[in-house]
Amino acid sequence: MNLPLVEIHCHIEGAAPPELVERLAAKYGADLDGTIENGRYVWSDFTEFLSCYDRASSVFRSGDDYRELTLTYFRDLAAQGAIYGEVFASPDHAAAMGISYGDLVDGIAAGMDDAKTESGIEGRILMTCVRHLGPKAAVAVAQIVADNPHPMVTGFGMGGDERAFTAADFAPAFTIARDAGLGLTSHAGEFGGPQSVIDTLDHLHVTRIGHGVRSIEDPVLVERLARDGIVLEVCPRSNMELDVYDEPSDHPLAALKAAGVKVTLNSDDPPFFHTSLAEDYAFAREHSGFSETDLLACSRTAIEAAFVDEDTRAKLLKRCTPSA
Template identity: 55%
Template sequence: MTAELKKAELHCHVEGAVSPALALAQAKKYGVDTWHFIEDGSYVWKDFTSFLHAYDRTAGLFRNEEDYALLAETYLTELAEVGTIYSELIISPDHAESIGLGANDYVAGLAAGVEAARAKTGIEGRMIVSGLRHKGPERVEWAATYALRNPHPLVTGFNMAGEERMGRVADFVRAFEIARDAGLGITIHAGELVGAESVRDAMDLVRPSRISHGVRAIEDPALVERLAEEGTVLEVCPGSNIALKVFPSFEGHPLRALHDAGVRVTLNSDDPPFFHTSLAREYEIASTMMGFSDREIDAMTRTAIEAAFVDEATRTLLLSRL
């Protein structure tokens, strides 16, 4: 039974983890009308562009350190209640700057929430600074430079998210070099809305240890073989992929094929309430719709811990909890 399995997550956007109930409470706090992006207790969007709009409107309901502490603590506590021992939250200093909060206060608020959840439940959490691809190379480099100049013990990785169909991977290489110089773990969104060439470019140019999504690699057998040989970990988000119509059904999703080809894969929720999912549901989908055994799912969790952007003492402790 997947409900009894320990769980770990490497890929969840923190503002994308806001439940509609929490969003409505925040909207009431700030007097914001939500009719155009929350209806009947659910987020409303129809394609990737409108999803980003709903995401941004929801993010705009969090405006100070206390709001972000509440968000991180709430989400991580929910994860712990279903047996999750580790979570990495993808965060956006760009968003903090855009609302006038400031990146330092944003990170401080989130860190307070991470620490509160750990004190209450024992769950370990880390943060992954992300640049937004659709804002262009300069802003992605700004996010990396921010992480370099403002080290924080709970900020352990760097990612690039946003609209994958904009720009070339080559345009953003310098940002990843800055992040690598900061000692951060490297991952990158690729192979979600764009095909296998996006994954190949990421591997060639960015050299990440992990790839966010990466599932379109299935379109190129040689690339799948390379992923397996190099041990690059894929942060797979099946519920997100189906919601965004990257694949038509869970039965047609390539997680099983990638796994059976020897690719190191993990289970993740991405932006769970926006996609009517949760980490627990992703584990259940892997079991009931994709035919993975509990032993295979446990191995994916172990892979997530092995690939986590944590110090070795923490990794050893987490592995002992499996």
């Protein structure tokens, strides 16, 4: 059985292959300061990962750079068998490098269009605020997204260090995005524990949670997720690389699924975590006991939760069937 794969949690800057980052660094004369060694990103904990991510992101300095990055990533996704991908993009990272919001969107959208022409893969963009930059910066991002609608920008989310501030602090930004008709998701339940998921649901009113795996520590929360149909964007290999869990057998993916929670499989920042979307699907099969039918259900769940128009969703669901 050849499975159609679906990705709804990946940061576009975090999808950059080290060789692309090194090439652009040479082009711009940028100092990567130990970011990459022997073709691999270098970091040892979550705080260092965030710093490494920022340094690698700093080499993307034009809309054309983002176009190349996006095409590179979606070309790879399609080669793995993916039919759809959503990427998080950060206007704050782009602005720090002098890239306008319009150039950022146009560059990513152009890369998606190129990839679709090549392989048929669909893509959408979710704009994100960065939690540790604070609530005012989040409102600014939400407002520029709301004021500049684009057919490929269909969602709004929040990444960054979930240990910073409270979920309630970001309610104004998410209200702006919701009123603009954008789908909503936010990172929670990775380092912040189950309470971070509860707070995110209570104050940001998202339909999806980025990661959310530590929800398993609160049975009442798990029941709430299952009852309300909240979708978890699970990134198992990312969780392992960041030491959220010590052993693959400790990962709660199987337990969450067994409890009726809607789970999807995603790669997060694939080259940073030495993974790929296909490898995260393989993790679910090898370490969480997922059958081919279970994996296909993850793909269908991701499409059902995707921030797309209903016509596109219907077409994707038709493609999301196994082939011999």
